[in-house]
Amino acid sequence: MYIYTMSNSKLYKGSLATIILKLLSQQDKMYGYEITQKVKGLTKGELNITEGALYPALHKLEAEGVLEVEVMRVDNRLRKYYKLTEKGEKETVSKLAELEEYIKNMQVLFNPKFGLE
Amino acid sequence: MKLSKEQLQVIDQHLKDRKVESWDVRYEIVDHIACLVESKMEDGSGFNSAFTKVKMTFTFRYLLKMQQDKRKALSKLLRVKFVSDFKGSIIEASFLLKMGLLFLLAILMYKYASVDVLLGMLLVILYSPTFFQAKGMIKNYKLYGKSMLVSSAWVQLLSIPSMIMCPFYISDVLKDKYAVVILALILCFVPIMLVWNSLLLKEMKKLKEQYFLIYE
Numbered sequence: 109m110y111i112y113t114m115s116n117s118k119l120y121k122g123s124l125a126t127i128i129l130k131l132l133s134q135q136d137k138m139y140g141y142e143i144t145q146k147v148k149g150l151t152k153g154e155l156n157i158t159e160g161a162l163y164p165a166l167h168k169l170e171a172e173g174v175l176e177v178e179v180m181r182v183d184n185r186l187r188k189y190y191k192l193t194e195k196g197e198k199e200t201v202s203k204l205a206e207l208e209e210y211i212k213n214m215q216v217l218f219n220p221k222f223g224l225e
Numbered sequence: 226m227k228l229s230k231e232q233l234q235v236i237d238q239h240l241k242d243r244k245v246e247s248w249d250v251r252y253e254i255v256d257h258i259a260c261l262v263e264s265k266m267e268d269g270s271g272f273n274s275a276f277t278k279v280k281m282t283f284t285f286r287y288l289l290k291m292q293q294d295k296r297k298a299l300s301k302l303l304r305v306k307f308v309s310d311f312k313g314s315i316i317e318a319s320f321l322l323k324m325g326l327l328f329l330l331a332i333l334m335y336k337y338a339s340v341d342v343l344l345g346m347l348l349v350i351l352y353s354p355t356f357f358q359a360k361g362m363i364k365n366y367k368l369y370g371k372s373m374l375v376s377s378a379w380v381q382l383l384s385i386p387s388m389i390m391c392p393f394y395i396s397d398v399l400k401d402k403y404a405v406v407i408l409a410l411i412l413c414f415v416p417i418m419l420v421w422n423s424l425l426l427k428e429m430k431k432l433k434e435q436y437f438l439i440y441e
Contacts, residue, residue, distance in 0.1 A: 139256065140253065140256075140257050141256070141257050141260035141261070158284055159254075159257055159283065159284060159287075160284040160286075160287040163253070163254075163287075163291055164287070164290075164291060164294070167291065167294065167295065167298070171298050182256075183227045183228070183259075184227065184228065184229065184230050184233060185228075185233050185252070185255060185256050185259060186252045186253075186256065187256050188252070188253045188256070
C-alpha cells in the first residue's frame with residue numbers, strides 16, 4: 109500500500125519526496141506521523157500517505173544525506189525527527205522548480221484552449 | 226491520552242512477534258503506532274480496542290523489507306567508518322609503537338629457543354582484547370538483531386587462520402625461514418580486528434543508551 113487518494117495514487121507516487129521536502133522546508137523538524145497528518149489536513153483528507161510509503165522515502169532521503177535525524181524522548185518513548193540538511197535545502201529548491209515546470213507543462217497540455225482537447 | 230510504558234511495550238512486543246528485531250526500526254514504528262492508538266483513544270476507546278483497530282489498518286508487511294534495507298545501509302556505513310577509523314589508527318604513535326614491539330617479539334621468537342613461551346605471551350597480548358570485545362558484542366547483539374554480528378563475521382573469520390597457524394608454529398612445523406613472514410601476516414590481522422570490533426562496540430553502546438532511555 110502506498111500513497112493513495114480518492115482518485116489515482118500513481119500520479120502522486122513520484123511526488124512523495126518533493127512533498128516531504130516542501131513540508132520540512134516550512135517547519136524546522138517533523139516526525140513521521142506528523143507528516144502524514146499534515147498532508148491529510150492540508151488536502152482535507154484527499155491525500156493520505158501510508159506508513160509503507162512514508163518511512164522508506166524518509167530513510168532513502170536520510171541515506172542520501174538530504175535529511176538528518178534528531179532523536180528525542182517524548183511521552184515515555186523515543187521520537188525520530190527529520191530535518192533538512194544544507195544539501196536538502198538545495199535539493200528542495202531544485203525539486204520544487206522541477207515540479208512547477210511539470211505542473212506548467214501539464215496545464216499547457218490539458219488547457220482546453222491550447223492543449224490536447 | 227498518552228500511552229504508558231507498559232502499553233508501549235505491548236506495541237513493541239507485537240513488532241517483535243512480527244520479526245521486526247532491529248531496534249532503530251522498532252522505536253520509530255512504536256512511536257507511529259502509539260500516535261495512531263492515542264488518536265483512536267480520544268473517542269473514549271480503551272487501549273486494547275484502539276490497538277486492535279490500528280493493527281487492522283496498519284501495513285506491517287513492509288517493515289521486514291525496511292529492516293533489511295536499514296541493515297544494508299548500516300553495514301555500508303560501518304564499512305565506510307571502518308576505513309576512516311583504520312586509516313586514523315595506523316598513523317597514531319601508540320599504534321606504531323605497539324606494532325613495532327610485536328614485530329620485535331616475533332623476531333625474538335624466531336631467534337631464541339624459548340619460542341613457545343614467547344608465542345604464548347604474544348597470543349595473550351593479541352587476542353585478550355579481541356576476546357573481551359567479542360564477548361561484549363555477543364552480550365549486546367539482541368538490541369540490534371543479528372546484523373551487526375553477521376556484518377562483522379568476515380573480519381572475525383580472518384583471525385581464524387592465524388589462530389590455527391599458531392599451534393603449528395608452536396609444534397615447530399613452520400619453524401623455518403618463513404616463520405617470521407607468517408607471524409608478520411598474523412600480526413597484520415590484529416589491528417584490523419581491533420579497530421573493527423571497537424567500532425562495532427561504539428555503535429552498540431550508542432544503541433544501548435537509546436534503548437535504555439525508554440525500556441529501563
